[in-house]
Structure formats: C-alpha cells, structure tokens
Amino acid sequence: MATGALGLVYWMIAERMLPTSEVGRASAMISTATAMSSLACLSLAGAYERFLPVAGHRTTRLILGGYALIGATSAILGTGFVLLGFGSKLFHSTTDKVMFPLLVLVLAYYAITDPILIGLRRSPAVAVKNVFLSVTKIIPLFFLTGTATAMAVAGSWLLLAALTTAVFIVHVVRIAIGRRTESSEELPAGRELMAFQGVFFTMMLVSSVVPFALPLIVVGTVGTTQNAYFNLAWTMNAAAGMLRSSFGAAFVVEAVQPGADGQSLVRQLKRMLIPLTLVVAAGLAVGGPVLLWVVGAEYAREAGPLMVILAAQSIIDTVVIVYFMVAQIQRKLRLMLIVQIMIVTVTVAGSVLLLPHIGLIGVGCASIAASAIAFAVVIGPLITGIREMQHAEHPTHQPEPLTQQ
Secondary structure, X not given: OHHHHHHHHHHHHHHHHOOHHHHHXXXXXXXXXXXXXXXXXXXXXXXXXXXHHHOHHHHHHHHHHHHHHHHHHHHHHHHHHHHOOOOOOOOOOHHHHHHHHHHHHHHHHHHHHHHHHXXXXXXXXXXXXXXXXXXXXXXXXXXXXXXXXXXHHHHHHHHHHHHHHHHHHHHHHHHHHHOOOOOOOOOOOHHHHHHHHHHHHHHHHHHOHXXXXXXXXXXXXXXXXXXXXXXXXXXXXXXXXXXXXXXXXXXXXXHOOOOOOHHHHHHHHHHHHHHHHHHHHHHHHHHHHHHHHHHOHHHHHHHHHHHHHHHHHHHHHHHHHHHHHHHHHHOOOHHHHHHHHHHHHHHHHHHHHHXXXXXOHHHHHHHHHHHHXXXXXXXXXXXXXXXXXHOOOOOOOOOOOHHHO
16 A cells, blocks of 8 residues: 555646656656566466465475566567567657656566565565665655656656665575475476466466556557546556555465465455445545546546546456456456456547547546456355365364465
8 A cells, every 4th residue: 555655646736846747758758668568477477376385395496597587578578668669659769768668577577586585485575675675765756857858757757666676585595494394295286387477478468458558549549648647647647556466465375374274364354354445446536536526627537537437446456356356366367368358448448439539538438447347247256165175184283364475
C-alpha cells in the first residue's frame, strides 16, 4: 500500500515540476520498459514463489541461473525494441534510445528479486526494497527544472533502481548460499517443472500485452497529455492490484509448505482479503478522484470517471486473483491461462474500439468487461478448489500468519 501511495505521490510531484506532455512521455517510456521487463522475466516469478520454498540445496543454482537468463533476455528485448523502430513517439534523442535497453534490464532484475525474496520467505524485505525506491526516486524531481525532459525523469529512475536492486541481489545470494546444506526432495520432477513454467511463460506473454499496449494505444490515439491523465489513474489501480497480489504471494508460499493447513490458511485469507478489497474499492472510487483533483482540475475531469469504473472492477478482480492463487497451488493451470487470454483480448480490443469515441473511460469499460467475463468463468472452479483445500487432511502444526511473511 505504501509503495502504491508513494508511486502516486511521485507522479503528482512530477506533474507539478514538469510539462504535462513530458510527464506523459516519461510515464509511457517507463510503463513500456516495465512491461518489457516483465516479458524478460520469462514468468519465473510464479515458479520461484511456488518452488523455492522446497528447493533446498538447489536454491542458489535456480536463482543465479534465473538472473543470467533474465539478463540476456532483457538485453535482447530492449535493444530489439529500439532497433526495430518501435515506440518512435517515445524516443526524441539518441540518449533516449541508448537508455531504454538499460532501463528494461534494471527493471527486470528489480522485478524478479521480489518473488525470489517471497519464495525464500523474506517478504518483509520486499516491502523495504519497494518503499525505499519509492521514496528515493522522488528526490531527483525537485532538482529538475520546468523544462526537463522525460529522459531526465527516466534516467533518475534507472539509476536509483539499479543501486537498490544491486543491494538486494547480494542479500538474496547470501540467503541462498545459506541453504546449500538442505535437501531438495520436495521439488517435483523436471518434466512437471517445465510444464508449470511453460504455462506461466505463456501467461506472462499474454498478460504483458496490457501494460505494454495500453500506454501506446493512449499516446497514439489521444496524445501524450491524455496519457499523463491515464497514467495517474492506472497507477492507482495498479497499486491496488499489487497490494492484493502481495497477500496472494504469501498465501501461495505458505500453502505449498509440507504439511500446510489449507483450511486455516483459507480462513486467514478471507479475514484479510475481504476488508482489504472493500477498502481498496472505496479508496479508488472516492480517494482517486480527490487525488486527481489535487493534481489538477483537468486530471479529475478527464480521469475521474475512469477511477469509478476501476473501483468497481477491483472487487471483481479480487475473486479472479484468488482463483489464480488456488490454481497455482493445486497445479491446475489450463483454465487460468485461458482466462488470462480472455482478459487481455477483451481489454485491448475494447480499448482500441472505445478510446477514440468516449476517451479514457473507454479503457475502463473494456477493462471491467474483461474482468466480469473472467469472474463468470472462474467462480465455479474457485468454489470447488477452496472446498478441496479446506477438506484436505490437516497437519499437526499451524501455518504462520500471512501478515508475518
């Protein structure tokens, strides 16, 4: 929650310090690089959260191998994006083009370190890492003049993210080395690992389309100024999703521990997630438009209605996220993949069709329609999956509270 709030503060300050068009271009550049970094992570996040808790002495090899693979993939994707001429409206100089692949690389390492820490049962370190960067990246904004470019914003983001990531990678490696004497007999066979990873990789390819495409669609259809309005609203929505996902990741890690008490974990999840969902929805519906108005009347006018739609969508999304968690735990991933494809297809296609006619609210309409379809598909399997977890044989010990992970 703190990370999301600080992210919002960041863009509010940026709007005050820089021209709106440059804020829009910077947000599009960073969101595009973030989407490409997610692609470069090759969906290893799900595998790390699911299997690192039982990886034992293979932990170090799995982590270092993942970092090496992600580094190579990031370099290829970021460089290819520039050389093939994509995002021509984003890059105004050679410096922009040179910096972009580096931004993709750093953000990929930054992102994959979170699920690694969660898989190692070091969730508090994730909060420290993200809050630290969220605070420190605000500082350079006060030294940028009113004529500063998007490159200055993205460049300061790149430098601070690189330093923060380096510190926590060292922390990760130290933890992994400390597990070198543990057994790894809980890991499934290699074929099952590859099948699991294959599904998550496909999901990653599909899910990366939305954060990658939407800013480009908005910029290409209604311009960079409108993207500044859209980015602030979408940042609040993304923060809400990250908050739910953080609880979900801790739930998955605890649920896959040997002898985990599924019934107790489900009760904990309900106690935390239901009130959290209601608070998030109220925050988006009421607090979102207020914050937009604080930034500027034009922000509230252009993106306020979008916030109300996203608030309603957040309630639906919680159910879909819980289904994804249960499917991951039970390794029943086929329907999860199909649902993800449906969400992305409806969101992107709907945005393309509606944005030229009704503006930013069209993105919200497309997004909530996608979530409603997903809800209708998963609600039955979700109920069945929860019942299976609750009726599983109980272990002799109780799981640790999710809030302590």
